[in-house]
Amino acid sequence: MAEKLKIIPLGGLNEIGKNMTAYEYGGEIIVVDCGMAFPGDDMYGIDCVIPDVTYLIKNRSRLRGLFITHGHEDHIGAIPYVLKQVNMPIYCTRFTAGLIKLKLQEHRLLDSTKLVTVEAGQTVKAGKFQVEFIHVNHSIADSVAFAIHTRMGVVVHTGDFKIDSTPIDGEVIDLARFGALGKEGVLALLADSTNVERPGYTMSERMVGKTFQRQFTGCKQRIIVTTFASNVHRIQQIIDAAAACGRKVAVTGRSMENIMKVSTELGYMKIPKGVLMDINRIKGLPPQQQVIITTGSQGEEMSALYRMAFSTHKQIDIGPQDKVIISASAIPGNEVTVGRVINELFRKGADVVYDKADMLHVSGHACQEELKIIHALTKPKFFIPLHGEQRMLQIHKRVAEAMGMDPRNICVAENGSVIELTTKHMKCEASVPAGEVFVDGSGVGEVGAVVLNDRKLLAEDGMVVVVLSMSSHDHRLLCEPEIVTRGFVYVKESEELLQELRELAMSTVDGMAARRRKDDNEVCRAVRSAVSSYLYKHTKRSPMIIPMVTKL
């Protein structure tokens, strides 16, 4: 029988986020990335979403390691939750390790976890796999792609990447290595599809630095800049622009402070001496000598910028002396919250510079032409588009077809698909459990579809509880039913409606034959149906009706 390599995406397909892919060869398994996703609008109350790793738990004895491409939440955010279920060594670059450590500390997993740092260019042996780390450009430092070598051939897994010929940390993506792999022969390519809808090229991170220089030069106002905390190179450029015009820099917002600490400790950020200042001290300087770097680029409630805008930040009051620069674009779904913060900043009289006004953000993901370069260099036999919603995966497929690939050698898969490769063929017939596990408070996986659906119903029209105290002898009501509503009507204004409901519930129970009244379920059903029809007729609303029978 021919040798087989199985590729099992456990997250990241048909979605943005919770990236995770398992590779299985010769009875052993390695995993690439372990990310979380932000909850959708309809996932009421959920904190975050992580992949279902049932398959890994079942095969724990065969796991040889977790390889991480870079330190963004959609690639590392699920690590603590997954490690609590299956322990395995983690391999990643130094900066990524710094960010993972913060998470492990928070979840008290530091001691029980083997965390191995690897440099781009090196190769790690993990069971029958050899995993080679290849430097790529992305919107966070120290990002890598993997070349996963087995005796069957090599698979290139890009992770998130772009091609930046003038990156801030000096090194362009290692295209030479991708090309060399292509010449030796690549069995399969798994590549980032996030930006495949955009033609052309992604701009260099350095362009944003030019904007900072332009915005800072000659500005007499205090400057407040918000961006993604993890974009170390962006922050470096803000600091450089500040230093160049003699401004000091203070930092606010927990995630920003954490990342600054990690990146300066590990040498990924270089801060000229004397530039950084405590936020309480910087306030003593004239406005034109201040730069504040803050979290909140997505308008997140409780972020530092949000609190500044709504006047609840302890140190910073926004006013006409401020220029606020939002160096980010709104992630789809966040447009409204970002807009809300910008409105408040304008209301306070600040100048606000945001996406419509200047080149304030560049993406970290490859556009079509960059993706084509990777396809052209690696010349894979098989191709599996990764990281993207259905439309992105399908467009990536069409891009590959336009590059000359045989459509039968491209697989648009689902989370949980088991893609089986031989050196000659690819098939995708089986599947393993894969889906969304909800994290809510301290519960992981406790809140499922039923609970979420109830939350949705409660959110729509609220609820009405009807308590029926009944005799356990003759099954008659012992007193008037009690009624409580929440999210339905304002009680003080609706006493009349409530009284009608009480009478309706009473007459419904009284009207039932004694033998039907014996059965609590029967009573609940009858009351629910009567109350529900009555309310729909009178209010055109359908609150959740919850009858409760107490037998005494």
Place this chain on the structure above:
Amino acid sequence: MAEKLKIIPLGGLNEIGKNMTAYEYGGEIIVVDCGMAFPGDDMYGIDCVIPDVTYLIKNRSRLRGLFITHGHEDHIGAIPYVLKQVNMPIYCTRFTAGLIKLKLQEHRLLDSTKLVTVEAGQTVKAGKFQVEFIHVNHSIADSVAFAIHTRMGVVVHTGDFKIDSTPIDGEVIDLARFGALGKEGVLALLADSTNVERPGYTMSERMVGKTFQRQFTGCKQRIIVTTFASNVHRIQQIIDAAAACGRKVAVTGRSMENIMKVSTELGYMKIPKGVLMDINRIKGLPPQQQVIITTGSQGEEMSALYRMAFSTHKQIDIGPQDKVIISASAIPGNEVTVGRVINELFRKGADVVYDKADMLHVSGHACQEELKIIHALTKPKFFIPLHGEQRMLQIHKRVAEAMGMDPRNICVAENGSVIELTTKHMKCEASVPAGEVFVDGSGVGEVGAVVLNDRKLLAEDGMVVVVLSMSSHDHRLLCEPEIVTRGFVYVKESEELLQELRELAMSTVDGMAARRRKDDNEVCRAVRSAVSSYLYKHTKRSPMIIPMVTKL
């Protein structure tokens, strides 16, 4: 005492939607527009939002008429709700009247309402006001601005507009009239701020027609096009492009069918003979002879396109034989729902042409350069930016300042502000009630902040009801407390937790002194507090706790 004109915006400031402005002069009042707004993400279960018209109700005897600029929902959507509270004659153009009639019919208000149609160029006398209708371009037919003449001077109220020199209905906005008014002297300008963030000019509607021609030519697939139902000119262009390449056209989706009916009856749309076909009949034709025009450009659940994408549309099955053209851009907040529909269409194998791919939509609102032209032509003494969130109003203010206006003559107001003009001065000190009235089911204004807040809490973490049956003699529990949860935990998996809660509630009540147990509120408070702390400690969640005491 100097004569006064009061301008009172009742909606449309610091928001997009529910536009409504009252003008008060010589003891009489007219109102311009009467729109609704779509509920925000945090307005759980709300159907739509309308302006608070308390001020108009209080002054009903002084109302002289409601003037409507055009037939979009954010300008006419609240009419039925407001007319039920205060009746007044409505003045508008013929097409707008056609759309308003549909609403009045639905709410059975047709007989009780005086609806007067007026043509652009005409002037209506309403009490001491003379309201002149001026033709403008916009994304719906028959749109007008108003020049509101009083003895004190003239106020120009633009409504929504753009400058389209090649409009589909033949007439460019009546710039000559705006210029003539400017030469005679304009006391105040109230202008649309929707697109003020965008520099330059809005493209002509005709550009989209060119895209249709390009997309239709040589296409062998069935073509399905979605756009805003009210954009009659856009639909005309789709039909023209279809006719030009020998395709037939069918229409699906209720609002699309309604508007097509009104606009063909009134002569606002010209359909070449034999082109329109029933959707059941068109299916008999080969794909390259079919065009389907459908609702759903915002990804609305239950719209025709949504149902096609998710395979629940009765007549249309989507497949690789289809090209779907989305001729709209996502309204902020709708990006995710639109994306979801596009994903499903791709999954079915269709070609989907959407905003990132071609020139498929142009805005109906003036960009900065067009706004400047109106400012330059009207040369107003006072300026009040309308229609927009805070940032847009502020940017519009800055545009006017850059045109040379004195900042003191510009007023960025709030809904409810009373702006008082004399021929010399403007002040804005008083205010009238103005805010959001929620429509939920058949209730208008019944659902307020308390109910919405409860819905939000219920949506976050669900709720726990604890029923305590107590003796009215010695105030002791008569049986174990009953507990019901919804949206908190899945009951079948959590029997243990519920049993602990029962025991906790019991021990809490049993542990209270008899005199405290007498007081139901005291009992509820104690149980709520105990259960709430317990749950937070064990689940890190805070469901709504609802204790209910039944005394027997």
